[in-house]
Amino acid sequence: MVHSILSRLASRGHEVTVYVIPQSRNEAAPAFEEYVHQGIHVVTCSLVDLNRHAMPRRPEIVIGQLGASPFAAKIAQLASAKYVDVVHDCNSRTIRNLVICKPSLAICNTPLVRDLVKMHCSDSTVVRPPVDPSIHATGRGDLATLVNLNKNKGVELFYRIAEAMPHVDFLGVIGGYGEQETRGRPINVEIQEHTADMRAEVWSRTRVLLVPSQRESYAMVSLEAAASGIPVIANAIPGIREAMGGCAVYLNKNDTDLWVDTINRIYTDGAFEARLSALSVDRSRAVYERTRHDIVRGADKVEALAR
Structure with a gap:
């Protein structure tokens, strides 16, 4: 679902970069690597490299999901960018992330998830995962x-x-x-x-x-x-x-x-x-x-x- 949205934005002329980072501070950091996947610029890196690489790009919008949400939201805050959270479920961790990260937009994978989380964000929409x-x-x-x-x-x-x-x-x-x-x-x-x-x-x-x-x-x-x-x-x-x-x-x-x-x-x-x-x-x-x-x-x- 996220890749489909990013591909659509890239096709409209927007510069899109995806960062593949550890989902927690305890997870081993991947080696730094840059490549292109289906037209999208991808960077695998540590949390330290994320700051070094993403901040100079001065992003206008930062999108995060799952365990990476707090790190993405912090980048958005430091860059004075809008933060978007992709919500896949409505468990306690998800709610905690939304409360802390305060996204401008939550993209939810079902109407049920949206109904449960919409009070914790400024705006929300439903994008069901595409299965071609x-x-x-x-x-x-x-x-x-x-x-x-x-x-x-x-x-x-x-x-x-x-x-x-x-x-x-x-x-x-x-x-x-x-x-x-x-x-x-x-x-x-x-x-x-x-x-x-x-x-x-x-x-x-x-x-x-x-x-x-x-x-x-x-x-x-x-x-x-x-x-x-x-x-x-x-x-x-x-x-x-x-x-x-x-x-x-x-x-x-x-x-x-x-x-x-x-x-x-x-x-x-x-x-x-x-x-x-x-x-x-x-x-x-x-x-x-x-x-x-x-x-x-x-x-x-x-x-x-x-x-």
Whole structure:
């Protein structure tokens, strides 16, 4: 989402630089490096180098997110620039950062997040993360898949389902964050290492995606799967409903038998599976069209701060 906004601003003639820095003072600093990624100037550096490199550029607007927010806000303050915070969730750290950083604009990834944080900033807007169907769409496989094997994503339920369905093969994908739980898994669960090529290594092998998460601010993984017509079975929480609307099957995450029955129906009822598949494809396309407008609006809001 951030990259899409920055690309839009760069295409309008603005000078855009992205700094990749440690997310905390305890994190090891990367080696200093400058390169161009998809038309955007990128600098990886330590917090000390951030001050040395960014301040002489005299930025008009500074954008920060996640653990880097306090450092970005400080640069904005020292440069007398406007500060924009990109908000991905509404946990206590996010609220604390907003209170401390006092952004001129908060860019939120869902309306729900915006409603919870808008009182802590001067202005706010919603920019849903874009999931381009053409990037993710592929043929489908025959596995029941969970992405990110940590407790919040529902790995315990995933293993219970797999154990109850020895006739079905499952795929567990190592996530990019959180403690990954792979010990004691049923023998019909294959582990896929963390990958940047989800289309080739995950979606092309998946028949149904399971999303029994306890918390999600915005379930991008559901829309990635939906681009290939993969049915989605999910826990009925706001972040998943925001992404999938009425195009997923929503189940109680504590009812293992109901999940097993629904998966069995997808594997045995062709008409049911085809209807869910068509709904997934339609949802993927509709949401992407909406997010394209979000990106333009987000870029407009950031650009207006410089005037």
